Amino acid sequence: MKPFKDLFILIKKDILNELKTGGALISMLIFSLLVVVIFSFTLELILPKVKLLGAVLIWMTIIFASVIGLNYSFSVEKENAAIKAVMLTPVDRGVIYMGKMLSNLIFILIIELFTVPVFLLFSNYPLMKVIPPLTIILMLGTAGISSVGTILSAISTSTKRRDILLPIILFPIIIPVLIGSIRCTEIIFLGRSLREEAGNWIAMLGAYDILFIVVSFLIFEFVLEEL
Amino acid sequence: MKIFFGIILILSLLASIITVFLVAPVEETMGVVQKIFYFHVATAWVGFLAFFVVFIGSIGYLIKKSKQWDIVAYSSAGIGVLFTTLCLISGSLWAKPAWGVWWVWDARLISTLVLWFMYVAYLILRFETEGSERSAVFCAILGIIGFLDIPIVFMSVRWWRTVHCDLIVVERTGLTPLMLLALLISVFSFTLLYFYLLMMKYEIEKTKDEIASLKEKLRE
Numbered sequence: 001m002k003p004f005k006d007l008f009i010l011i012k013k014d015i016l017n018e019l020k021t022g023g024a025l026i027s028m029l030i031f032s033l034l035v036v037v038i039f040s041f042t043l044e045l046i047l048p049k050v051k052l053l054g055a056v057l058i059w060m061t062i063i064f065a066s067v068i069g070l071n072y073s074f075s076v077e078k079e080n081a082a083i084k085a086v087m088l089t090p091v092d093r094g095v096i097y098m099g100k101m102l103s104n105l106i107f108i109l110i111i112e113l114f115t116v117p118v119f120l121l122f123s124n125y126p127l128m129k130v131i132p133p134l135t136i137i138l139m140l141g142t143a144g145i146s147s148v149g150t151i152l153s154a155i156s157t158s159t160k161r162r163d164i165l166l167p168i169i170l171f172p173i174i175i176p177v178l179i180g181s182i183r184c185t186e187i188i189f190l191g192r193s194l195r196e197e198a199g200n201w202i203a204m205l206g207a208y209d210i211l212f213i214v215v216s217f218l219i220f221e222f223v224l225e226e227l
Numbered sequence: 228m229k230i231f232f233g234i235i236l237i238l239s240l241l242a243s244i245i246t247v248f249l250v251a252p253v254e255e256t257m258g259v260v261q262k263i264f265y266f267h268v269a270t271a272w273v274g275f276l277a278f279f280v281v282f283i284g285s286i287g288y289l290i291k292k293s294k295q296w297d298i299v300a301y302s303s304a305g306i307g308v309l310f311t312t313l314c315l316i317s318g319s320l321w322a323k324p325a326w327g328v329w330w331v332w333d334a335r336l337i338s339t340l341v342l343w344f345m346y347v348a349y350l351i352l353r354f355e356t357e358g359s360e361r362s363a364v365f366c367a368i369l370g371i372i373g374f375l376d377i378p379i380v381f382m383s384v385r386w387w388r389t390v391h392c393d394l395i396v397v398e399r400t401g402l403t404p405l406m407l408l409a410l411l412i413s414v415f416s417f418t419l420l421y422f423y424l425l426m427m428k429y430e431i432e433k434t435k436d437e438i439a440s441l442k443e444k445l446r447e
Contacts, residue, residue, distance in 0.1 A: 148372060151368065152369070160355055168348045169352055172344040173373060175380055175384075176379040176380050201386070208379055222368065226365065
């Protein structure tokens with residue numbers, strides 16, 4: 001199973017790089033915690049029912065933190081032309097995409113692992129009841145963000161104003177993920193059943209993830225050649 | 228050939244103006260304002276058509292790697308953004324008298340706005356990468372991903388906003404045959420206008436390209 005072995009090595013490389021250099025993860029984490037804290041206490045003053053906004057706040061925080069991480073994921077590869085070295089290895093181009101996509105997914109999920117519980121605690125949500133269904137939605141939504149985000153960040157990091165370009169090209173594309181995830185999260189926060197009320201949203205999120213992972217897998221080689 | 232096309236275009240645009248303002252009856256409840264509808268629908272249609280051409284051009288470029296496909300995609304994106312902008316503006320002008328507000332967060336309006344942002348981003352990406360070989364590849368990738376995203380955007384926004392979904396459909400069902408004729412003629416003439424603009428833009432971009440390569444030769 002060479003592709004899977006390759007995939008594992010690629011992900012391991014990204015994680016090791018993150019650990020050794022102290023890359024973007026800590027900044028992403030502190031940034032998203034800050035956003036959550038600022039949102040929570042400023043809105044508390046204005047709106048007594050801040051809980052109703054919870055779904056929107058969580059996902060806005062996630063997409064902003066994701067942009068930071070995604071921007072970093074390819075700019076670090078471009079330094080010293082590290083990506084060229086990866087391309088010289090006998091690894092399928094699609095596998096390079098999968099590796100990058102999965103490590104981005106892992107990093108964003110790590111951020112969520114800290115940020116989301118903190119947010120839930122601050123706003124007094126029933127933790128035990130909310131967390132299991134929320135985990136599914138976080139996985140699906142984050143997979144959607146990193147599927148498109150990985151290929152688009154490869155594109156945006158090759159341009160002059162790369163930091164601002166990524167959100168501009170990414171946000172319109174991930175609007176379905178965003179509204180799907182927000183709707184599902186809202187249903188969870190209202191204490192209703194996902195299975196009864198959000199079946200079509202979950203199907204949409206799943207379809208989105210699969211579609212864009214497959215499409216990006218197929219066209220990623222064109223991007224790699226131009227990096 | 229070009230002049231011939233131009234004459235047909237002018238004639239059909241004139242025909243659409245005449246049928247819209249003189250032949251089609253004035254709508255009872257909304258009055259003259261409803262005339263915007265004919266151009267509004269036509270601009271929306273041209274927007275979609277243009278983005279579809281971007282998609283085709285992008286795929287063509289990635290397969291053939293020939294510059295022509297890229298120029299078609301790029302030219303079409305510009306025209307598409309122009310017509311989507313006109314569609315949003317004309318829609319807003321129509322919404323004010325019809326619904327009493329400039330903007331409603333209705334499914335169709337949100338989708339069109341998202342579409343507009345998507346292709347403005349395409350043009351910005353083009354601008355940021357201009358002059359390099361990358362430009363064509365990157366934009367082709369965005370053109371493909373963006374177009375595949377459109378149905379999902381439409382579907383999800385529709386589910387999100389089921390409340391005022393059928394505002395426009397209600398009006399559309401009340402069309403008399405003459406109104407339908409005016410609509411068809413204006414859609415047809417706008418489609419011709421699109422192809423004419425695409426042709427012009429294609430020639431301009433192609434000439435620009437030739438000049439650039441000539442300059443390159445001179446430098447050598």
